[in-house]
Amino acid sequence: MTLTKIDLAEALYKKNDTMTKKEATEAVASFLRLSKNVLIGGDDLLMSGFGKFSVKEKKQRRGRNPQTGESLMLDARRVVTFHPSGKLRDRVNG
Structure with missing residues (x-):
């Protein structure tokens, strides 16, 4: 099984009653962007x-x-x- 950004966002949305799908997608994208920037910085x-x-x-x-x-x-x-x-x-x- 391959886990994609969409899968992560969907799982986050299902676990959180107060979060919309759009917010879950943005949260996953923000986490990945932050992670990439840390690694790019060395x-x-x-x-x-x-x-x-x-x-x-x-x-x-x-x-x-x-x-x-x-x-x-x-x-x-x-x-x-x-x-x-x-x-x-x-x-x-x-």
């Missing part, structure tokens, strides 16, 4: 009981085109990593 995003999103710097490195075997240099880049909390890991593993 900071960590820690959600207690869920996990931690971190931005890591990758150095330039040598790579290879698998189709041609040609050697090439891969640019330095930033990647987002996720480490689940112990509670989440325990729940997933039963």
Whole structure:
């Protein structure tokens, strides 16, 4: 199953009696926008009981085109990593 923004907004709307669908959709969009801005800024995003999103710097490195075997240099880049909390890991593993 894939969980989409629409699914999140719908679940938030159903759990909250005072919130309209539009407000639930805006709340989900605001949370995701805030989360993206934190990561773009290079900071960590820690959600207690869920996990931690971190931005890591990758150095330039040598790579290879698998189709041609040609050697090439891969640019330095930033990647987002996720480490689940112990509670989440325990729940997933039963």
